[in-house]
């Protein structure tokens with residue numbers, strides 16, 4: 001029965017990532033073309049084979065380079081004759097919404113090979129203006145969910161996630177000595193990733209001495225704006241035998257939407273609605289959390305990894321802090337290697353798509369100095385208010 | 396903490412919240428049929444889906460669920476140091492409002508009992524929170 005699920009009809013057949021820049025000399029569409037070209041070469045496909053296209057999120061000229069290239073621009077710049085065109089959206093389950101849409105388009109027979117891309121140019125935007133992107137809209141008053149935080153000076157998401165970190169510290173008796181290992185582990189792995197933005201060694205002492213941004217979150221708890229693009233080729237399962245790579249199966253997917261975008265928070269600020277994405281994920285597979293070889297966990301802020309790891313049932317509620325303490329269990333040779341390419345904290349903010357790229361890198365055995373031994377299954381998750389998770393599996 | 400604030404739009408659904416402090420009282424949307432308090436405001440009750448919701452005064456007391464002391468400068472005309480907090484109002488579990496604490500950063504504690512005070516700017520009365528029983532700032 002599980003074979004009938006839409007994601008089981010799909011696999012990832014190629015991935016590509018542009019060179020990371022802070023800032024990049026390439027403009028956003030050139031970054032996109034670079035990533036797409038690499039992904040097609042990787043899969044052994046040409047532009048003529050691509051009959052579906054989507055991205056996350058919609059193109060916008062606002063927001064400091066958060067999405068400078070949309071589906072239409074990429075489709076015509078590349079000359080793709082798509083039968084299925086995705087409607088990228090900020091709504092829904094966040095970053096992976098484009099991947100989930102691609103899966104449904106393939107499973108329903110609308111297309112065979114979908115190009116999914118994510119382009120960011122936040123470092124270039126920062127060169128032009130260092131002000132808060134949230135305040136750059138020009139409106140004199142705030143509306144929507146921002147109205148619940150901005151009048152209290154909380155213009156950065158770090159202020160909101162700091163509340164989660166402090167609540168977690170208070171409830172479970174955790175502290176920066178544990179949280180710091182998220183950053184230290186990422187930096188350790190980034191040293192083996194030629195496309196990571198930060199590779200200089202970082203110790204837990206460096207972390208504890210680093211500048212406070214919004215207590216208890218420090219500089220190294222925050223991810224880094226970059227310019228770059230990631231492209232994934234998602235294909236119908238029956239096409240894979242003719243292609244260059246062994247297929248990476250989409251074993252399961254899970255999604256959820258929290259109320260954060262509406263200013264609504266539930267629970268005691270130590271859990272996320274991502275829990276429902278984790279439940280959905282494991283309901284759709286016979287695999288278990290213990291079968292996971294490595295975990296690519298969203299780390300817009302370090303605290304996300306604790307909350308997500310628990311939401312994905314990789315550890316029990318309240319155990320993430322102890323699990324990461326000392327950094328051995330999440331190390332490359334540990335029981336659950338995490339963010340093996342450096343994550344967003346050290347790899348750069350490819351905005352979720354870097355995590356899926358890294359999972360594929362591991363499952364295809366391309367990790368070089370950061371390769372996890374016998375990596376067969378990787379769990380990937382993205383998001384801080386819309387939540388998406390994938391379980392990827394190699395044969 | 397008298398820095399200029401970026402003010403909210405006074406709209407049909409939520410305007411009452413931002414002007415409530417004009418008479419010194421905080422108001423929250425409450426469902427008539429099931430008495431559920433709802434914040435942020437929504438057009439229907441999250442518990443019983445009734446449209447019969449109206450603002451009602453609350454005690455203005457609550458407890459700090461979590462807080463953060465901000466050190467990074469984000470806006471030219473706003474002091475970097477402020478305390479952003481989530482407060483659970485006394486009326487109902489998980490009835491959360493975001494605000495600033497007006498006490499010194501070193502005095503802020505999770506689980507601290509607090510009460511509302513208001514800071515007027517133009518047509519908005521911003522609800523802020525101070526330790527319960529503190530002298531009015």
Ligand SMILES: [Zn+2]
Nearest residue numbers: 426429440443
């Ligand atoms: Zn009701």
